[in-house]
Every structure is written in structure tokens, then in C-alpha cells.
Amino acid sequence: MKSKSELTDFYYKTLFPTLSKLEEKRKHLLYRIFVVGVLLSLVFIILSSFLLQKPDFIVFAIFVYIAIGSFLYKLLVKDYTLEFKQNIIKPLIETISQELSYNCHHHINEHLFKRSDLFAKPDRISGNDYVSGIVKGTKIEFSDIHAEARHKDSKNKESWSTLFRGLFIVAEFNKNFNSKTLVLPDSAQSTFGNLIGGWLQSNNFARDELVRMDDNEFEREFVVYSKDQIEARYILSHSLMKKLLGLKKKSKHPLYVSFVGNHIHIAIDYKKDLFEPSIFYSLLDYNIAMEYVGTLHLALGIIDELKLNEKIWSKL
């Protein structure tokens, strides 16, 4: 599997002609967005001057302005986004491994997300940028996922809240196990300290039994729940705990891990849609490039990072 610097080279050297063409399209797009934005605002200012007598309408008008604005923006950006994904993201993935396929419209199967039990049951799941295939002999798949829950307030008005928005990865795990083990970010211990935090965690009725791990740094960062105390430790060997800590530091975002059905499920809460082309910043900007290269390398590098291809146990 290619290293991060090899991927960066690929981005800047091999993809340079495509990037330059896309840069041109981006600048034109930016101009078009600006023009449309100005026109829309003018139209609304003129319209709302007629509605100044009815202040309630102004709130409604602003709402409509934002809605129409987003719709037009999405329409304008659609072709550029598709071209970016097909000509930049897809080659990046294919250069990492020939055995990977990319589909920008699909997302990971909903049932995999629900089975991981990392978040409450979502009422709506959407996503894109689905990658699946084999890396170093291990099956892996991931995509962007946006999971939401529906709320109805007292006036029966519907509102949606985001449960999770980020990268969701599922890979074959190299050990056999029967029960479900969850590794969640430790918010209680970092907020309330060890004693109270620990008490809160062991009395969490929504989750299975608390498993106190024997690695201090891991215990500070994560909280583990499982139905089986021994299997949780069988899965979370000392070396895997250290590797998960390393992964969390690398991803710089909240990390959620779940071991279910002989697979490992990893959710990284980036709180935004990934692999979307930059519109307001240059595609050649180093930080922007690193967002694509770095995230892809992180997601597919999980097999290497967590040594999921090491098959020295009976699951050969």
C-alpha cells in the first residue's frame, strides 16, 4: 500500500493536469455563484421592500431566500463535484490498491451502521463516497455517513438532529469472537474525573457491562462496554489498545469503535461531508490536498495501522 508521501506525490504530479483543468472550472464556478448570489439577493431586497408593512412575512421571506439559495448552490456545484470525484478521488483510490472500487453516490449499508450499535437508532441515513474492496488480503469498506434522528416537539413540528456525520469504516477482524464490544470516547472521566466518572459509566443502563482496561492512557481516552469481560480483553490486546490510541491521535476527531459479527466498525466524527471539492480555496492548496490524501490514507491504512492482516490465530 502506498505511503502518504507517495500519495501526495501522485496528487501533485500525476494528477496535476486534471487539477489545473478543475481549478479553471472552480474559478468559473466561483464567479457564477457570486453572480447568482448577487441577483438572488437583489430580487429579495426588491420583493421584501413591498412586504415591509407585514413584518411576519420578512421571516418567511428570509427562510425562502435561504432555501432557494441552497437549492441553486447545489445545482451549480453538482457537475463540478462529480467531475472532481471521478477524476481526482477515484484515481487516488485506485492508486492505493487495484482491488478497490469507488462509487460516489452509494454509502455503506444501513444495517452495518445500525448493527455497530455505536449511536442511537437513526431515523434517516444518507451518505456518499463508497469505497470497497481488499487491502493486503483483508476486506474493507467505508463511506461518508450522515445519520439523523427525528424529533417531534409539542406542536408536532418535525425537527432533525445529527447523530453522526463523518467517516464510517467496516473491515474484517482477524480474531473470532461471539459477543459485542464497544469502545467509545470517554467523556465522563475527562469531565468529572476518575471517581465520579467511573461511577457514572458503570451505571449506564443503556449499555452493557463496563470493562475496565489495564492500560491507563487507553482508559483515560476511551470507555469500553461488553457482554463478555474476557472476550473484550481478547479483542483489545495491549498492542491493539496502543494502536487505537495512535489512530485517535492521527485522526484528530472523536473515534468510536465497535466489534460485532467478526468485523470491526470504526466511526470518526468529522462533523462534515468528506471528499467534497473545495470551492472557495484552491485545489492545489497544501492543506486542502492533505484533507483528501490524508483522510484516504487514514481510512485504508487502518488495515496496516491495526495489523488486521496479521492472521496468526485460527481465523486464517
Place this chain on the structure above:
Amino acid sequence: MSLSLLIFVVILVILVLMYNSLVSKKNQVENIFASVDATLKKRYDLIPNIVASVKEYLQHEKELLSEITKLRAQANKPNISDEQKIALDAKVSSALGSIMVAVEAYPELKANENIMHLQATLNEIEEQLSAARRAFNQAVTDYNNAIEMVPTNFMASAMAYKRKEVFSIVEQERKYIDVKKLFN
């Protein structure tokens, strides 16, 4: 009158909770030791197969093979104590380690499909055993904490609960891991 009754009931409830928590911690230790025992047995059951597979090649290691067969016989005796089980575990770990190291020196033996399968199974059992020992140590630590910390320590001494010992990793076992790394 009703206030002193209320205080009495609250104290009673606290005493019951403390008693129950101590009992549950003691039972958790026994429960997990049972799993450790079961995993140990899986390992012992693997030994005849391993000995039979390597016997012809490892002519020089005859004493090692007979020692491990003896250890297995000892472990299978019906009424051995928990401390004896823990002591035997350490001896068997180091003996098995030495056998596997010896196997590395014979390329045809190492490439043998049966041996490779046995190695993978042994690795898995050792990993499960390690997990079981860690779980046991956590259960014992929770139990020891409850026995020694205020206020449950008063109740514990009334119940005559004694401190339990954790599984300490014997020096020999540590050596086993190092040598394996060397040969890889």
C-alpha cells in the same frame, strides 16, 4: 419516632447494599477463574496432539516432551487447588514455549500443515488465556479494593473475606515471549 425509624431503614438498606456488593465481587472472581480454568483445559487438551506431531523430529528434546506430558497428567488430576493450577500454568507456558522454539529450527517441521494449524490454535488459546488472566486480575483487584476500602472493609472483616492473589506473570513466561521474537 418516625425520623429514627427512617434513619434505621436507611442504614439497613446501606448495609444490605454493601453486603450484596461484596458477595457479587467475590462471585465475579470465582466466575472468571472458572473461565480461566476452561481455557487452561483447552490448552492441556492440545498437548497430546502437539507431542505426537513433533515426536519423530525432536529426538533431542525427549525430556522436554516427557516433562510436558507429565505436567498435563498433573493438571488433569481431579482435586487440585487454585494455587496449584496457577503454578502449573506457568510451568506449562514455559515448556510449550521451549517446544515451539525448537520447532522453529526444523524447516520441514515448521512447514508441516498440521504443525501450522496447531501453532495457530495454540496462539489463539494463549491469547484467550492472556485475556482471561487479565479479566481475572481486574476482578481480584475490584474485590481486594472493596475488602480494604472504607466503609466496606468493616463488613468484609465481619464476613471473614480474605484478600485474593492476582495472576502474576512469571519471569519464565516473559522469557518465552522474548525468545519467540528473536526467532521471528
